[in-house]
Amino acid sequence: MTLDLAVQGVQMMLVLLVAPLLTGFVRKMKARLQRRQGPPLIQPYRDLARLMHKDAVLAENASWLFRVIPYLIFAATWVAASLVPTFRTGLLFSWSADLIAIIALLGSARFFLALAGLDVGTSFGGIGSSREVMIASLAEPAMIMIVFTLALIAGSTQLSTMAEYMASSAVGLRVSLALGLVALIMVAIAENGRIPVDNPATHLELTMVHEAMVLEYSGRHLALIELSSSLKLVVYVSIIACLFAPWGIAPANDGLLSLAIGIPAYVAKLAGGGFLLAVFETSIAKMRVFRVPEFLGAALMLGLLATLLRFVSGSF
């Protein structure tokens, strides 16, 4: 019990600490791939610390909701991140939210972020919010379809159980899994606002989505939102890692020794995911906004196809 509690605590702190590092790592890798030196790995931590110590500047007509939303978003994302198995399955509280609930928690964060974009009443905030909900309206059902596929294979929507099943030899190679993986990667790219759906590095561009919504934020509020979006990236990489690369993840009842494998394995998976993301982002151009529905529609269809295959026969 104490061990479980400690592991849960370690997980909560680990995801929080590693999140800016992953963002910094992706940026560094992208810079290197573009033959730039790039900022140091710890730059995101410095940015966060500086933002937190600055005054928060609020627009004159910003409401109380605008000030509460960064904390709400952070809380929802952090709770989601704490419940995804990263280096060990069977976390103390992982049963309190299954994968559908984790997706819905991230959905809550997005709901409030989109509201924040509308709060000050500027045209940039509105454009970001309206595009964000358009993207979400396709990404969320696609994600639910992927969850269906995986849940039907593993016989559970509980991420811990799913990860354990995926790590066992019972799973084998399946068509539906491959479709699910492709769809999941597409959804993860869209959900995290990465190229080709959105560009996390732009400002002042009419194609931006996430950055337009948070335009009015500053200081500690902006820091929390930046941290939340780093955490969200960690959540998605962790979900993909624990379902499609469950190697090295420590089983629920093992002692400390397996943790010694689990944590380095997790960090290595994050680094691998970050590297692949950087390569992908460097090699592709950003899409026009109205190409995004086609991109996500494809993810939705792949997810639906994978689910249908599972419904039709258990062997796919």
Next chain:
Amino acid sequence: MTLTIVLVCAAALLALAPVAVMLARSPAATRIVYAASLIVSAISLAAALTHLLGSAAPVGITLPVGLPWLGAHLRIDALSAFFLVVVDLGAFSASLFALGYGEHETAPERVLPFYPAFLAGMTLVVLADDAFTFLLSWEFMSLTSWALVMSHHRVPENVRAGYIYLLMASFGTLALLLAFGLLAGSEGLYTFAQMRAAHPSAALDALVLILALIGAGSKAGLVPLHVWLPLAHPAAPSHVSALMSGVMTKVAVYGFVRIVFDLAGSPAWWWSVVVLALAGATTVMGVLYALMQHDLKRLLAYHTVENIGIIFIGLGLALAFATHGLTFAAALAFTAALLHVFNHSLFKSLLFFGAGAVLTATGERDMEHLGGLIHRMPKTAFVFLIGCAAISALPPLNGFVSEWLTFQAILLSPQLPSWALKLLAPAVGALLALSAALAAACFVKAYGVTFLGRPRTPAAATAMETDGFSLAAMLLLAGLCLLVGILPGLFINALAPVSAMLVGGRMPAQTGAEWLALVPIAESRSSYDGLLVFLFMVLSGTLAALAIHRLASDRLRRAPAWDCGYPDASPATQYTATSFAQPIRRVFGTVVFRASEHGEMPPPGDARPARLVVQIHDPIWDTLYAPIASAIGIAADRLNRLQFLTIRQFLTLVFCTLVILLLVLAIWS
């Protein structure tokens, strides 16, 4: 005992109607009528709750009213008790809200007499135990609500709404009448007990299902029978809109469940295919229609259509599982549907109350004329936000729990043997997920445009916070939304007798697990704990706030909005409801609504401003209703000639008819 109390309450409400007629002109009438309704519905609610949580054993009574020698049969069982709780809770909160809201009513004499009568009508529908009482109460409910829709009868829009409502209601009742006629069979079995015992043929049963879908579905708002709903619900005063959307549609669901699950003999497996296909279409069409609206109350009404679809998805799955003998899965799906019935009645009433508060504060229903109300009406804004989050199925609120349970039920559907269902179930799951995401988008729009941003009109800029009674009613419902969200187990346990009665099984008791977690099947399979998620969110949010304020900075400055350096002072530069929905309109609307937009550019020299015109076609109205309406129009024109015949021609007509009838009689025997 329970039944007596509830019936006395219904009688008291009926008696209140003439009292309201007599009082209507006096200034205290509003207070008296709503306070009386409040007390009566509280008593009735307490009685229904005790029955549902207590024995839930059916109790019947035959009153010597109604048809001579037959009397009126009334009965309360677990199903009626549950729906009575929904009705009475809605009535209670609406009466509380109306204590404040009703003071602003311009024509109270048109609302007050019908309000308690409407409540009594809904109560009697769920208690009826014979076809006659059921249909009588059903029509009574329809007519009183029609009168309430027409309370502002000088608005041309309301007149049209009332007309279409009356037509659709009559059509629905006709279908129900025929359904009961088939159930009654040639012997004329008239009480529900006799219908339950009879075993009509499969073909007749199928016809009963179709008629019940038309009859109850048109009242509930199933696509394509929903057309009256978004017209009529917003036209009524807001507390009545809340009752119609939150409660009366549930009474319609009750009618469907009573007929299909209880009275009809043995359902065939393909029934669920019909129900699921209609429900899936309803869910997505409802939310897409809602996204295209900028009238706040009409948007909410379209969301009722969507939520009715979600409820019917649960019912369809329950039928599918039940007909294949998968009792446990049927209980899960059925419980999900019932929980959504309860949840929707909570948040839809809350949202309509919020819309009513906005309407009294600003005189506006059109979101394009609102904005920035969070500054002027902070309390209303807070509770409305809870309602928006709940209906968007966000954890840890209640809407998520019922949708989560529906998803869990869909995940059990590979066990179904029939191929049609195997293919339909995941498709319905995708539609449900799509509608959940679109609903969240729609409520970002509704809340963002109405309450956030800058006021778009002087009316919005000078709005005042609503009164204490209205706030109390909204707070009560918001609190219940949170309570069901974090302690769903308690409510699911209360539904167990209903599912045991109708699908022959129940979900396992939900209060055993640690931290009151919700475990529908087994913990290794799926579990959700709203309480813990809520606590975690509160804790981590507070922790972050404390840590940052202590360790880093808690200073705050106000400055003009940044907006990339080009803020525009005019509130017209904000996103409106129409522009917010533009991306979604472009993605979904071009297919579904043939939505198009084109710029109207005046010729050079003309001083008119250029306009962007958005055109949307209602596919269901255009393809289904418009042809019927024009066909009736043409037929009426043709038949009109019959009015102007000479007396000889009339006599010839009568004579020919007589001859034909006699011939028919002669050949028949």
